Amino acid sequence: MSKLCNTTPRQDGFRMPGEFEKKDGCWLGWPSRSDVWRNGGKPVQKVWVELATAIATSESVTVAVGHDQYLNARGMLPDHIRVVEMSTNDAWFRDMGAMFLVNDATKEVRGLDWGFNAWGGLEGGLYFPWDKDDLAAAKMCEIERLDRYRGPMITEGGGLQCDGEGTLLTTESVILNPNRNPGMTKAEAEQIFSDYMRIDKVLWLPRGCKFDETDGHIDDLACFVGPAELLLSWTNDENDPQFEVYAEAFEILSNATDAKGRRLTIHKIHQPSPAVWTEEEAAGVDVTPDATQRLAGYKVMGSYINYYVGNSVVVVPEFDDPYDQPAQELLSQLFPDRQVIGLKNAREILLGGGNIACVTQPQYAAG
Amino acid sequence: MSKLCNTTPRQDGFRMPGEFEKKDGCWLGWPSRSDVWRNGGKPVQKVWVELATAIATSESVTVAVGHDQYLNARGMLPDHIRVVEMSTNDAWFRDMGAMFLVNDATKEVRGLDWGFNAWGGLEGGLYFPWDKDDLAAAKMCEIERLDRYRGPMITEGGGLQCDGEGTLLTTESVILNPNRNPGMTKAEAEQIFSDYMRIDKVLWLPRGCKFDETDGHIDDLACFVGPAELLLSWTNDENDPQFEVYAEAFEILSNATDAKGRRLTIHKIHQPSPAVWTEEEAAGVDVTPDATQRLAGYKVMGSYINYYVGNSVVVVPEFDDPYDQPAQELLSQLFPDRQVIGLKNAREILLGGGNIACVTQPQYAAG
Numbered sequence: 001m002s003k004l005c006n007t008t009p010r011q012d013g014f015r016m017p018g019e020f021e022k023k024d025g026c027w028l029g030w031p032s033r034s035d036v037w038r039n040g041g042k043p044v045q046k047v048w049v050e051l052a053t054a055i056a057t058s059e060s061v062t063v064a065v066g067h068d069q070y071l072n073a074r075g076m077l078p079d080h081i082r083v084v085e086m087s088t089n090d091a092w093f094r095d096m097g098a099m100f101l102v103n104d105a106t107k108e109v110r111g112l113d114w115g116f117n118a119w120g121g122l123e124g125g126l127y128f129p130w131d132k133d134d135l136a137a138a139k140m141c142e143i144e145r146l147d148r149y150r151g152p153m154i155t156e157g158g159g160l161q162c163d164g165e166g167t168l169l170t171t172e173s174v175i176l177n178p179n180r181n182p183g184m185t186k187a188e189a190e191q192i193f194s195d196y197m198r199i200d201k202v203l204w205l206p207r208g209c210k211f212d213e214t215d216g217h218i219d220d221l222a223c224f225v226g227p228a229e230l231l232l233s234w235t236n237d238e239n240d241p242q243f244e245v246y247a248e249a250f251e252i253l254s255n256a257t258d259a260k261g262r263r264l265t266i267h268k269i270h271q272p273s274p275a276v277w278t279e280e281e282a283a284g285v286d287v288t289p290d291a292t293q294r295l296a297g298y299k300v301m302g303s304y305i306n307y308y309v310g311n312s313v314v315v316v317p318e319f320d321d322p323y324d325q326p327a328q329e330l331l332s333q334l335f336p337d338r339q340v341i342g343l344k345n346a347r348e349i350l351l352g353g354g355n356i357a358c359v360t361q362p363q364y365a366a367g
Numbered sequence: 368m369s370k371l372c373n374t375t376p377r378q379d380g381f382r383m384p385g386e387f388e389k390k391d392g393c394w395l396g397w398p399s400r401s402d403v404w405r406n407g408g409k410p411v412q413k414v415w416v417e418l419a420t421a422i423a424t425s426e427s428v429t430v431a432v433g434h435d436q437y438l439n440a441r442g443m444l445p446d447h448i449r450v451v452e453m454s455t456n457d458a459w460f461r462d463m464g465a466m467f468l469v470n471d472a473t474k475e476v477r478g479l480d481w482g483f484n485a486w487g488g489l490e491g492g493l494y495f496p497w498d499k500d501d502l503a504a505a506k507m508c509e510i511e512r513l514d515r516y517r518g519p520m521i522t523e524g525g526g527l528q529c530d531g532e533g534t535l536l537t538t539e540s541v542i543l544n545p546n547r548n549p550g551m552t553k554a555e556a557e558q559i560f561s562d563y564m565r566i567d568k569v570l571w572l573p574r575g576c577k578f579d580e581t582d583g584h585i586d587d588l589a590c591f592v593g594p595a596e597l598l599l600s601w602t603n604d605e606n607d608p609q610f611e612v613y614a615e616a617f618e619i620l621s622n623a624t625d626a627k628g629r630r631l632t633i634h635k636i637h638q639p640s641p642a643v644w645t646e647e648e649a650a651g652v653d654v655t656p657d658a659t660q661r662l663a664g665y666k667v668m669g670s671y672i673n674y675y676v677g678n679s680v681v682v683v684p685e686f687d688d689p690y691d692q693p694a695q696e697l698l699s700q701l702f703p704d705r706q707v708i709g710l711k712n713a714r715e716i717l718l719g720g721g722n723i724a725c726v727t728q729p730q731y732a733a734g
Contacts, residue, residue, distance in 0.1 A: 003446060067434065067454035067499070079370060082509050086452050087434035132434070142449050143510055 002141040005110070005149050008195040014101035014110055016197035017364045018164030018224050020309050020335075021102075023059045024109075027140060027361040028052055029091030030065035030073045035291040036090055036127065036352050038284035044348040049076050051308075051315060051349075051356060054341045056081055058310030064088065064136065084143060089118070089133045092354060094219070095156035096130075097361035098137035098148065101197070107366040110147045112196060113137035115154035119214045123179035126213055126353065127291040144363070151196045153189065154180040158217040158358050160193075163224045166200035166259030168193050173207040173216040201259035205249050209233070210241050211274055211301035213292070219357045220303040222249055225267070225334045228258050233303050234268035242271060242301070269330055272302040272321035275350045294351070306355035307331070308362075313339050317346030317355050369508040372477070372516050375562040381468035381477055383564035384731045385531030385591050387676050387702075390426045391476075394507060394728040395419055396458030397432035397440045402658040403457055403494065403719050405651035411715040416443050418675075418682060418716075418723060421708045423448055425677030431455065431503065451510060456485070456500045459721060461586070462523035463497075464728035465504035465515065468564070474733040477514045479563060480504035482521035486581045490546035493580055493720065494658040511730070518563045520556065521547040525584040525725050527560075530591045533567035533626030535560050540574040540583040568626035572616050576600070577608050578641055578668035580659070580720045587670040589616055590724075592634070592701045595625055600670050601635035609638060609668070636697055639669040639688035642717045661718070673722035674698070675729075680706050684713030684722050 005012070031048060032041040052061050056078070064086035065073040074083045088096070098111035114137075118130035141148040153175075161169040174180065175189050186204070193199040208216020222232045230253060234246050253264055282296040294300075304327040307316040314331050318324045324342060331340045349355050372379065398415060399408040419428050423445070431453035432440040441450045455463070465478035481504075485497035508515040520542075528536040541547065542556050553571065560566040575583020589599045597620060601613050620631055649663040661667075671694040674683040681698050685691045691709060698707045716722050 002449065070454075070502070082369065082512065084451075084510055085454060085506055087437075135437070139452055143451055145449065 002111070002138065002145060003147040005147055009101050009110065009112065009149055010195050010198045013103045013105055014108075014198065015104070015164070016099065016112070016162045016199070017102055018162055018227070019362060020224070020226055021164055022365040023311055023362045024365040025060035025062060025363040026055050026308070026310065027093050027097055027363060028061065028063050028359055029086075029088050029093050029136075030063055030069055031091040031352065032066070032069045033090055033291070035286040035288040038281050038351065043345075044352065045076060047343065047345045047348045051343055051359070052081050053078055054313060054315045054343065055308060055310055055360065058313040064093070064140070086136060086139050087132045088136055089127060089130050092133075092158075092358050093136070093361040094158045094358050095119070096133040096136050097157065098140045099157050100362070100364045101149070102364050102366045104367060109364060109366045110149060111137055111141035112149050112151055113141070114151040114156070116156065117154050117180065119156065120177070120179035124215070125179070149196060151192065153184070153192050156214070156217065157361065158214065158219040158354070160197070161218045161223050162197065162199070163227050163258060165227050166198065167203060168197065168199040168201070169203045169205070169218055169222060169224065169230075171205045171208045171216045171218050171221075174214065177215050179215070199259070203253065203256050203258070205252060207245060209245055209301045209303065211299045213300070213353045220301055220306055221245065222253070223305050228260075228262040229265045229267070231267050231269050231305055231334065233271045233305050235271050267330065267334060269304050269327055270323045272304065272319045272323050274302055275300045275319070275347050277351060281351060300350050300353060302350050303355065304331075306357040308356045308360045309335065309338070310362075312337075313341055315341045315343055315356055317350070318342040318344050319347055319350070369478070369505065369512065370514040372514055376468050376477065376479065376516055377562050377565050380470045380472055381475075381565065382471070382531070383466065383479070383529045383566070384469055385529055385594070386729060387591070387593055388531055389732040390678055390729045391732040392427035392429060392730040393422050393675070393677065394460050394464055394730060395428065395430050395726055396453075396455050396460045396503075397430055397436055398458040398719065399433070399436045400457055400658070402653040402655040405648050405718065410712075411719065412443060414710065414712045414715045418710055418726070419448050420445055421680060421682045421710065422675060422677055422727065425680040431460070431507070453503060453506050454499045455503055456494060456497050459500075459725050460503070460728040461525045461725050462486070463500040463503050464524065465507045466524050467729070467731045468516070469731050469733045471734060476731060476733045477516060478504060478508035479516050479518055480508070481518040481523070483523065484521050484547065486523065487544070487546035491582070492546070516563060518559065520551070520559050523581070523584065524728065525581065525586040525721070527564070528585045528590050529564065529566070530594050530625060532594050533565065534570060535564065535566040535568070536570045536572070536585055536589060536591065536597075538572045538575045538583045538585050538588075541581065541585075544582050546582070566626070570620065570623050570625070572619060574612060576612055576668045576670065578666045580667070586673055586724045587668055588612065588672065589620070590672050595627075595629040596632045596634070598634050598636050598672055598701065600638045600672050602638050634697065634701060636671050636694055637690045639671065639686045639690050641669055642667045642686070642714050644718060648718060667717050667720060669717050670722065671698075673724040675723045675727045676702065676705070677729075679704075680708055682708045682710055682723055684717070685709040685711050686714055686717070
């Protein structure tokens with residue numbers, strides 16, 4: 001039903017849209033593993049319901065949940081949110097789920113299913129095993145009756161930022177990391193992006209943010225808000241550990257042109273403070289050999305870039321931080337036709353190592 | 368996404384189609400529990416693949432399978448069959464799955480989700496627990512984005528035979544059994560069928576066949592092949608234990624009229640011999656307190672009535688029985704526009720207590 005294509009998306013006329021393009025829906029998982037999420041996932045599940053509900057004001061939302069949490073998730077989520085059974089190892093659908101490609105001529109949508117190894121496999125990956133996560137993309141395509149490509153690379157959606165017009169923004173520290181694709185060269189990676197996402201130009205940044213557990217996903221650092229227009233996380237504090245990362249990215253991107261030869265407009269958005277695990281929070285997490293242990297004092301990078309942009313909303317994390325409000329004001333200016341919704345208690349998601357973008361997978365509409 | 372309706376299908380203009388009506392697809396589960404299916408389900412799974420493949424020549428087929436068997440099922444089934452993850456207690460989708468109602472005016476389809484207790488719950492039910500089976504109907508509707516009615520009765524699709532024009536054929540031994548609906552009267556049951564399936568007349572038979580573990584589902588005894596036209600399982604051997612059941616049904620149905628006042632044409636189809644569990648077969652089944660134990664010598668009723676009728680096929684069980692061929696010839700006459708396909712080794716399904724009709728759930732097309 002969901003055919004595995006032996007051709008490439010470029011051959012078949014498919015491209016990867018920009019995340020600001022039109023969507024048919026959005027996919028999320030359901031957080032519950034007690035060695036990642038504190039207190040059995042109960043605090044973060046409440047935030048998840050708020051997140052799914054906010055997105056559902058804009059487009060159809062599907063939450064995929066394993067059999068053991070099915071009734072709880074179905075009970076907690078409003079009726080108009082679709083819940084489907086799907087076993088996973090955790091809930092990072094941007095990274096493990098299918099990406100959706102569109103064919104503008106035929107108005108078709110197909111899935112793109114990269115290899116997934118939990119951000120590094122046995123060399124620094126964040127949990128073990130990741131077998132069920134790696135099946136999620138195929139299962140999504142089966143449910144939606146969409147044909148599927150298997151991308152010949154281990155990578156994650158959160159590491160890939162597209163403008164929808166042939167430009168990809170990504171980081172070397174992720175794509176070329178030996179814990180993903182040992183021995184792969186930049187040229188080989190670029191060929192795969194060309195074949196599978198119809199990318200004509202890759203803008204490489206050397207690295208992502210510090211205290212980002214993914215080896216530096218782009219989705220905490222910078223994203224396209226439209227063609228030739230970027231949002232970049234920022235601080236003016238030269239003593240901040242992220243300063244040099246931001247400055248380096250700004251320098252590179254200021255001098256870059258995109259696939260169409262355009263210079264890039266760069267909007268700076270001030271970062272929030274990182275989250276630091278408290279004693280109480282750390283005490284609520286099971287200690288197992290299967291998941292990265294986050295002790296009291298462990299620091300996780302936060303970012304307003306890690307938002308979800310829907311057809312009519314932008315849902316952005318709130319951290320009880322003085323920069324929450326300025327971030328929402330800037331997003332309102334950049335997306336004047338969309339309602340900007342702050343997600344309270346987004347810290348609960350951040351404690352698990354990511355944020356709103358990381359846990360949402362947009363399903364693009366074809367035409 | 369799949370709204371639970373508080374109204375009734377009759378109020379909303381929905382009716383239950385006859386099984387010979389047009390379908391959009393067909394749902395099956397996946398047999399694997401080792402205390403029901405011999406040799407870990409491996410023999411029956413091969414038959415299942417043949418069955419799903421035969422139906423898929425006629426309409427889209429979806430196989431629902433729990434996470435533990437997902438990769439095995441996906442690997443065994445051809446690519447053009449959709450596989451979705453769904454945990455169940457066993458694989459009897461006719462009985463536990465959603466029935467599909469149609470609205471001829473609006474061209475809508477909705478699900479009808481009866482209560483399910485594994486054919487009798489703690490009073491003679493066939494396995495324990497049945498909690499996941501009872502969720503299957505809702506999960507099917509969520510996947511298909513169809514609204515759903517919860518029928519206020521415990522019953523199974525295999526116990527309900529409709530003509531699509533207001534007539535229901537069923538058995539008292541199932542519907543009025545205290546192990547399903549204790550204290551329910553015939554009038555109360557008829558009101559529910561009227562409200563939820565738009566039934567204007569119920570043709571009650573007192574009982575189903577002997578050696579039928581469901582307390583006598585109609586789908587081993589008789590079925591509609593069209594409006595006012597029935598197929599009835601039969602033997603001329605007055606010493607056969609089923610003879611009196613068949614004769615009784617023939618007597619009642621010969622004197623009945625349907626919801627539109629029409630007399631019924633009754634075609635007799637000669638039964639196969641029952642299956643008797645061999646020593647070798649019985650030795651391949653786990654003995655647990657959770658499932659009915661079927662020992663060597665245990666007899667299961669077979670029937671050619673227990674077929675699947677698709678848009679362009681009729682898939683009927685074969686038992687290496689002298690009556691296999693005459694049954695297929697009769698079905699070819701009754702369904703001249705459909706290809707009749709005999710399913711070899713259908714004994715493997717029958718050993719589990721049912722057959723092709725029991726494990727398939729047609730999803731009707733609206734108009």
